[in-house]
Amino acid sequence: MRILFALLQKEFIQIKRNKTILRLIIVLPVVQLLILVNAATLEMNNLQIAVYDNDDSALSSRLVSELDASPFFRMSASPPNVESGISQIEEGTVDFLLVITDGFEKDALAGNTSRVQLLANAINSQQAQLGFAYLQQVAHRSMKNFAVEMQGIVPESKISTTSAFWYNPELNYKFFMVPGILVVLVSVVGMFLTSMNLVREKEMGTIEQMNVTPVRKSTFIVAKLLPFLIIGLFELGLGLIIGKLIYDVPIEGSLWLIFGIGTLYLIGLLGLGLLLSTFSSSQQQVTFVSYFFLLVFILMSGIFTSVDNMPEWGQKVNLINPFFYFIDVMRSILLKGAGLADLWRQVGGILFLAVTLVTLAVFNYRKAS
């Protein structure tokens, strides 16, 4: 116990003296949460749209003004003809071109299907799809209002869709991003700092000095991991405070549960950091390997994209992706107020990964030295 205390004291003194890491621990969560949450948005606003209106009727100008009023679109000057509209898309000055053909209003009044054409720059396919969906909504609404005004009847609608958005009624994208960014943050601290710290001792030769002392390997490992567990939990707390104060992210569920699962998750990632360090002999190597894992884990995790849309093999890979489980856990607890009973699958996954990684790491660490 005295030895463990002495080793912990050593670690904390070293962390305290390392000004770069100390600053990073404070600055990283603030910068990531302030900048990334705002910048990495999938919300569609201010899409540039140009309209070529060949009908020039009451109905077509109603459609145009409704589009103009919508926050999603910003109206560009009408092109003189379709060709110049297309070349505007090619130049990138507009994202969408709406072509309203002659006879649009006449068809509508006659009860026929009236047609418009939407040309979209689909380099960003998600943006193009969303823009298309928004346009459909707007067009549908204009037609309905027009019909009511002109004929005083509500056109019969065979199916009417009503939507209710649960758990995030205002579709606030930030509520979705904050838990994800928080997980990345905690993970970086867990994985990078631990593995770098251990490899540094290898580079300096001090680990050899430790190995000839009667310090037990288990004591040494605990002394190495505990400080980063504490720092990781501190980051989690700091991140939650920032999320609450700045973005007013709801905390529906139990904070105890968040920190409980967070501890388990961090133990797993610290194990991964330890494992990576046993394979590396320089800080350069371990940084590169950690970076590889980090990138794969982040992009597969569902932080930006929906996991349900991934191909089946991708979803299978996620079974061993700790980020995937913890992001799901964080979103569910914060936004839905999920309890342990709702999260047994994710917690089971995290538990499995934590046990496996720590076992592998300790086994490898013993063998390597």
Added chain:
Amino acid sequence: MEASSYVINVKDLVKKFGDFTANDRLTFHVKRGEIFGFLGANGAGKTTAIKILCGLSVPTSGFVEVSGYNVKTQSEKVKSSIGYMSQKFSLYDDLTVFENIRLFGTIYGLSSGEIKERSADMLSRLGIEEQRNRLIGTLSLGWKQKLAFSVAVLHRPKIVFLDEPTSGVDPITRRQFWELIYQAADEGITVFVTTHYMDEAEYCNRVTIMVDGRISALDTPSGLKSQMKCDSMNDVFLKLTRPN
């Protein structure tokens, strides 16, 4: 077993890395309180042997006993009875002199009272009391080496292993370093030292010279010189390592 006056007993020690034999049937004994020099060219297998003696590495075959404990089965007991200092400087650069002393003192089971007393004694002997709170990283290599040695014998081990402790330091510092070694030997600590400075070999009570993983000579420096009809250890070394 051999007489208990031996603190290191090595019999038929073999260490192989794949097909390469780093240590080939080493047999030697080290007496309590002696300064035992372990010489050899680079790559002769000195560091491999010292790592096995310290319990850092496991022998492929053979019998190795250090301060009465078998290194294979009782490596934890071996570790608490020895001190070790490697050629790579190994105190923590980002801790102060005293923090390093406190850390290693505690690890070897010294009480905080003992640590206080012995560190004060050690720093005054080295004449650097005022450097107590300086970071190790800001000291010169010579001071680092002397401190590393002093920390390695702080817990009064039975044996201290020194792996090329003086490589890269100036002649004056080397001399001071050897004075520290003699002091430790006077206190009854057995010193096991590897080096490739032949003048240092002269300071040892007995030396062995390793060539290609084998022990090719083991005697007192004067014994070796008369056997080989040489004037200096330097000539002895050259004659053994380059027979032609």
